[in-house]
Amino acid sequence: MREFKDPDTGRTIRQLTDSGNNVHLYFTENAFDSSKPEIYFRSDRDSGHDLAPHENPHYQLYRMNYETGETVRLTDEEQSVTRVTKTPDSELVVYLAGNKVRKLDTRTGEITTLYEEHGNYGLLAPSISANRRYVGFCRNEKVIKGVGANYSGFKDGFYRSKDGRITFAKIDGSGHFDVKQDTHWVGHFQFSPVDPTLAMYCHEGPWNLVNQRVWVLDAVSREVRPCFRQDADDAIGHEFWTQDGLIFLDNRGPGHDGTVTSDRTQAVAQHVAINENSMRPFVALMHPDGQEVRRIDMPFYCNHYHSNPDNTLLVGDDLDHLVLIDIASEEAKLEVLLSHGTSWHTQESHCHPTFSWDGKRILYASDQGGRVQLYLVEL
Numbered sequence: 202m203r204e205f206k207d208p209d210t211g212r213t214i215r216q217l218t219d220s221g222n223n224v225h226l227y228f229t230e231n232a233f234d235s236s237k238p239e240i241y242f243r244s245d246r247d248s249g250h251d252l253a254p255h256e257n258p259h260y261q262l263y264r265m266n267y268e269t270g271e272t273v274r275l276t277d278e279e280q281s282v283t284r285v286t287k288t289p290d291s292e293l294v295v296y297l298a299g300n301k302v303r304k305l306d307t308r309t310g311e312i313t314t315l316y317e318e319h320g321n322y323g324l325l326a327p328s329i330s331a332n333r334r335y336v337g338f339c340r341n342e343k344v345i346k347g348v349g350a351n352y353s354g355f356k357d358g359f360y361r362s363k364d365g366r367i368t369f370a371k372i373d374g375s376g377h378f379d380v381k382q383d384t385h386w387v388g389h390f391q392f393s394p395v396d397p398t399l400a401m402y403c404h405e406g407p408w409n410l411v412n413q414r415v416w417v418l419d420a421v422s423r424e425v426r427p428c429f430r431q432d433a434d435d436a437i438g439h440e441f442w443t444q445d446g447l448i449f450l451d452n453r454g455p456g457h458d459g460t461v462t463s464d465r466t467q468a469v470a471q472h473v474a475i476n477e478n479s480m481r482p483f484v485a486l487m488h489p490d491g492q493e494v495r496r497i498d499m500p501f502y503c504n505h506y507h508s509n510p511d512n513t514l515l516v517g518d519d520l521d522h523l524v525l526i527d528i529a530s531e532e533a534k535l536e537v538l539l540s541h542g543t544s545w546h547t548q549e550s551h552c553h554p555t556f557s558w559d560g561k562r563i564l565y566a567s568d569q570g571g572r573v574q575l576y577l578v579e580l
Contacts, residue, residue, distance in 0.1 A: 203216050233555075291307055410469070
């Protein structure tokens with residue numbers, strides 16, 4: 202590890218990794234342990250190959266003590282580990298490897314397969330229910346679409362995917378079942394952190410083309426309802442649960458597809474500049490019943506947001522900087538935190554900044570220097 206000062210703000214940044222590519226959990230999850238100074242992440246450091254992020258590195262799962270730097274490898278999978286979720290105390294970790302959903306008990310080291318896909322479906326977005334009885338995940342039919350960086354195939358996947366499913370697997374490994382079959386490409390499945398009977402998922406695709414992005418799923422009745430009913434001018438995405446069980450979402454307005462590429466343009470709606478808006482963007486906190494709790498106008502927007510524990514402060518990643526956005530009062534106030542230097546070339550190189558469970562630290566990724574490394578900032 203090394204520490205250095207940000208040239209723009211003077212903030213002290215701790216670089217946690219410097220070997221291979223290292224990717225923390227997706228921003229809808231939380232890589233931090235809730236009580237120990239530890240994070241969980243994917244890395245190809247032991248793969249035997251020096252590959253760029255877009256060259257499909259072979260990832261395994263690791264745990265790091267971010268105070269001492271001690272790092273432990275937790276898996277030895279033949280297929281690359283792609284997505285990871287865990288309980289806040291890190292007792293249970295669930296990850297995707299190839300066509301399998303796997304569970305790691307970190308107390309014993311035992312790894313078991315909860316689900317194995319034998320059909321023409323790809324797996325995505327695992328999430329553990331609050332009562333730790335189920336793992337939910339998305340299964341989407343495999344369709345022909347572009348492959349590569351900078352959201353290759355994003356638009357193709359949206360139009361060609363007609364069979365998306367939400368599947369539950371029992372955490373004890375005793376079975377699995379489909380809860381919802383949809384007619385869209387589904388993604389971002391997330392159980393509520395406070396209610397094991399509620400979850401949400403999205404209709405995935407370019408935001409300006411999706412008619413209704415966010416859906417709340419009642420896992421008992423298996424009914425779904427829209428969260429924030431969209432109008433023609435809405436372009437909504439990057440939804441996540443806050444710690445108190447509200448749903449956060451981002452509305453950028455017409456002509457915005459929710460992407461940013463290494464060319465510093467959008468991938469699909471290229472006729473609209475990155476920071477050009479015909480309506481005032483806003484973020485919102487929604488009750489799971491679909492009622493708007495609070496709306497905060499944004500005279501700027503970021504590519505991803507994450508909220509601190511009491512929903513008074515956001516961290517966001519704009520084109521060049523991580524920013525802190527104070528939303529405690531009526532008007533949002535922005536403070537530049539640091540320069541991240543990432544290329545935006547792949548999903549792995551997106552910053553995806555996230556708060557620790559106590560809100561005292563921010564973890565983010567950047568491929569400045571050519572490989573994805575992890576960085577930590579103390580607030």
